[in-house]
Amino acid sequence: MSDDDVAPQGAPVSTGGHEPPERDITDGGPDMVQFLAADGSRVEVTPTTEPYAAYLEEIDHEELRGFLRDLILVRRVDSEGFALQRQGELGLWPSLLGQEAAQVGAGRAMRPQDYAFPGYREHGVAWCKGVPPENLLGMFRGVNHGGWDSNANNFHLYTIVIGNQMLHAVGYAMGVSRDGDVGTGDAERDTAVMAFTGDGGTAQGDFNESLVFAAVTNAPVVFYVQNNHWAISEPNDRQFTIPPYRRADGFGFPGIRVDGNDVLASYAVTRHALDRARAGQGPTLIEAFTYRMGAHTTSDDPTKYRISAEVDAWKAKDPIDRMTAYLRAEGAIDDAWIEQIDAEADELATRIRRACQTMPDPPHEEMFAHVYAEPHRLIEREAAAFADYQSGFED
Amino acid sequence: MSTQTSTATRMTIAKALNAGMRAAMERDPKVVLMGEDVGKLGGVFRITEGLQKDFGEDRVIDTPLAEAGIMGAAVGMALRGYRPVVEIQFDGFVYPAFDQIVSQVAKMHNRSLGALKVPMVIRIPYGGGIGAVEHHSESNESYFAHTAGLRVVTCSSTEDAYWMMQQAIASDDPVVFYEPKRRYHERGVLDLGAQGGALENAPHALDEAVVRVEGSDVTVLTYGPMVKVAHAAAQAAELEDGPSIEVIDLRSLSPLDTEVIEESVKKTGRCIALSEAQTFASITSELAAYVQEHCFYHLEAPVLRVGGYNIPYPPSRHEEVFLPDLDRVLHAVETLLAY
Numbered sequence: 001m002s003d004d005d006v007a008p009q010g011a012p013v014s015t016g017g018h019e020p021p022e023r024d025i026t027d028g029g030p031d032m033v034q035f036l037a038a039d040g041s042r043v044e045v046t047p048t049t050e051p052y053a054a055y056l057e058e059i060d061h062e063e064l065r066g067f068l069r070d071l072i073l074v075r076r077v078d079s080e081g082f083a084l085q086r087q088g089e090l091g092l093w094p095s096l097l098g099q100e101a102a103q104v105g106a107g108r109a110m111r112p113q114d115y116a117f118p119g120y121r122e123h124g125v126a127w128c129k130g131v132p133p134e135n136l137l138g139m140f141r142g143v144n145h146g147g148w149d150s151n152a153n154n155f156h157l158y159t160i161v162i163g164n165q166m167l168h169a170v171g172y173a174m175g176v177s178r179d180g181d182v183g184t185g186d187a188e189r190d191t192a193v194m195a196f197t198g199d200g201g202t203a204q205g206d207f208n209e210s211l212v213f214a215a216v217t218n219a220p221v222v223f224y225v226q227n228n229h230w231a232i233s234e235p236n237d238r239q240f241t242i243p244p245y246r247r248a249d250g251f252g253f254p255g256i257r258v259d260g261n262d263v264l265a266s267y268a269v270t271r272h273a274l275d276r277a278r279a280g281q282g283p284t285l286i287e288a289f290t291y292r293m294g295a296h297t298t299s300d301d302p303t304k305y306r307i308s309a310e311v312d313a314w315k316a317k318d319p320i321d322r323m324t325a326y327l328r329a330e331g332a333i334d335d336a337w338i339e340q341i342d343a344e345a346d347e348l349a350t351r352i353r354r355a356c357q358t359m360p361d362p363p364h365e366e367m368f369a370h371v372y373a374e375p376h377r378l379i380e381r382e383a384a385a386f387a388d389y390q391s392g393f394e395d
Numbered sequence: 396m397s398t399q400t401s402t403a404t405r406m407t408i409a410k411a412l413n414a415g416m417r418a419a420m421e422r423d424p425k426v427v428l429m430g431e432d433v434g435k436l437g438g439v440f441r442i443t444e445g446l447q448k449d450f451g452e453d454r455v456i457d458t459p460l461a462e463a464g465i466m467g468a469a470v471g472m473a474l475r476g477y478r479p480v481v482e483i484q485f486d487g488f489v490y491p492a493f494d495q496i497v498s499q500v501a502k503m504h505n506r507s508l509g510a511l512k513v514p515m516v517i518r519i520p521y522g523g524g525i526g527a528v529e530h531h532s533e534s535n536e537s538y539f540a541h542t543a544g545l546r547v548v549t550c551s552s553t554e555d556a557y558w559m560m561q562q563a564i565a566s567d568d569p570v571v572f573y574e575p576k577r578r579y580h581e582r583g584v585l586d587l588g589a590q591g592g593a594l595e596n597a598p599h600a601l602d603e604a605v606v607r608v609e610g611s612d613v614t615v616l617t618y619g620p621m622v623k624v625a626h627a628a629a630q631a632a633e634l635e636d637g638p639s640i641e642v643i644d645l646r647s648l649s650p651l652d653t654e655v656i657e658e659s660v661k662k663t664g665r666c667i668a669l670s671e672a673q674t675f676a677s678i679t680s681e682l683a684a685y686v687q688e689h690c691f692y693h694l695e696a697p698v699l700r701v702g703g704y705n706i707p708y709p710p711s712r713h714e715e716v717f718l719p720d721l722d723r724v725l726h727a728v729e730t731l732l733a734y
Contacts, residue, residue: 117471145506156474157507161498167464168499171471171479178427178453178477206495209464216459370509371543373567377602377650379543 040325052268098293101319105266117169134355163204169195173219183280192277200231220277228292248285260290402588415560430482466495487530501544524577534672549573551622553583575620604652610641696734
């Protein structure tokens with residue numbers, strides 16, 4: 001060994017020749033599937049995007065208006081949640097502002113039998129799966145840890161621990177395969193599962209293990225990473241040095257980056273992935289390239305960790321403005337239609353507010369009710385002791 | 396020879412666990428086994444031997460080497476209506492799955508207000524005494540007994556291995572099933588004659604403690620691999636016309652069968668909590684606290700804990716003195732009687 005082989009003290013650590021790329025703030029790059037430009041004009045279909053564009057050909061004006069209606073109403077659900085927190089009705093609210101198109105596109109691509117495993121920001125997916133928005137409020141108000149029946153709408157409870165749900169989705173999908181509910185050709189029967197997380201979630205072990213399990217079991221699952229660029233205060237270059245969609249290649253299945261602020265592209269790409277999964281062709285990883293316009297939750301202050309120029313750049317990509325401009329140009333909507341939807345949003349907000357304010361506190365003895373499915377001596381003893389103690393205060 | 400003896404078989408705890416899983420799989424097509432090497436190899440301890448051959452790869456699933464992955468995927472399978480029986484290869488390898496177990500497996504039923512069930516069994520070969528290397532000899536049952544939503548059980552005999560495994564699989568709650576690995580190859584009698592093999596005829600409920608040896612001077616509360624040690628101590632004392640030791644096999648660590656515990660301690664007035672696990676903040680701590688709280692006026696002496704020292708499980712050349720043995724139990728008995 002020559003002296004040249006010995007690195008001098010204090011030398012920089014080698015990166016193995018791979019310098020981290022410049023942080024990709026607002027440009028999704030050439031691989032990103034997009035059908036609506038930021039100004040609402042249609043993007044030309046290319047041979048690469050053609051398989052996805054095929055799903056848009058069958059959509060009529062009525063359905064397109066439905067997309068925009070969902071975007072507007074979901075934004076209203078979110079702003080109402082935010083306001084309720086500020087007024088002390090909710091303890092916390094994780095806003096989806098800016099991510100409406102990513103979620104509505106994915107949500108509308110799902111069939112009723114498809115099952116969604118959300119994180120805790122998927123209010124738009126919940127909306128598309130038919131979960132009443134007021135049901136989402138219970139956990140943020142502190143009256144329960146979920147409060148909706150997952151199996152009523154095939155929308156699992158929110159999962160707070162980042163990434164845990166990705167594995168649940170894969171396991172559920174493994175069950176779907178064992179039930180024979182893939183590849184039958186029966187549109188009512190063939191089932192896929194969607195697993196939602198954010199860019200922060202891609203750093204978790206559970207996320208990576210879910211990709212391994214899905215790959216080796218050929219599970220009918222679609223991983224949907226909403227890269228909203230921030231994990232609380234950490235920019236996504238603290239989570240990865242290559243974009244999430246490229247990671248799929250290393251696990252042996254397709255990865256696609258889609259413009260998450262383009263509801264048509266999000267819808268088409270997800271439809272394609274779900275069709276693959278239902279046909280028994282295995283998993284897909286979709287990265288919806290989007291942006292969280294607000295705070296992570298009502299507890300943090302994004303002005304402490306990000307610059308306003310970045311937020312302004314994304315304002316120009318707003319998913320609702322974009323779809324509105326497109327549909328106006330198409331002659332599919334007019335001012336009267338917008339006014340009607342705004343009125344509907346007002347009614348929805350009133351309904352949510354009333355539901356939140358009149359949500360009863362659960363009786364305290366319910367704490368002991370569902371710890372176990374079968375009788376458990378310790379819980380029974382404690383419940384009885386609690387009831388006895390409480391009864392001492394009755395008069 | 397009577398007909399009753401002809402239905403009795405002598406078999407190891409390992410074989411009884413295997414037979415229990417087989418019976419559960421035959422009874423319910425939704426029962427699936429999952430884990431590393433559980434298929435062709437039959438597990439590193441061969442507990443699942445032959446099951447993949449007979450039930451197929453869809454029901455005995457060789458998984459990637461990823462404990463959180465196994466556990467999280469099993470949660471999803473359970474949500475889809477399956478009953479996964481998950482094998483953790485060794486006690487010390489459960490930690491990568493700890494988050495899934497305590498954050499998800501334990502809480503799913505509760506946070507769904509009872510709408511969802513995750514009826515899964517987490518099998519963990521545990522404890523020392525086999526001369527293994529680091530991370531292969533731990534007794535980490537306290538972590539899971541501490542977590543509401545999980546049932547934690549362990550067996551010490553062939554009969555319990557067979558029945559408790561089936562009861563754990565049939566339970567609608569998640570059950571952490573600790574298998575005493577140094578007892579795997581010890582033989583006992585399994586007699587299906589009287590019970591006819593039907594689960595509802597099992598000799599004991601899953602959460603029932605059983606008096607293994609009756610005695611009048613000192614109660615030893617113990618479980619799993621230590622039951623044999625306690626039994627030996629009781630026999631040794633009896634042979635020497637020493638104190639009369641009552642041995643209680645707890646079987647269920649969550650919930651504890653407090654009625655059996657109280658009845659015994661109120662009778663004897665003296666109590667030892669015996670386990671291989673480190674004693675600090677442990678099952679034995681809980682037993683000592685419970686007994687002093689509920690049997691205070693019946694006690695002739697403080698409750699003593701006999702267990703592993705509060706150090707990492709030591710290299711195997713120390714096992715002989717780390718693990719409680721007959722002499723340490725008898726020493727504790729003498730201490731109690733001296734009060």
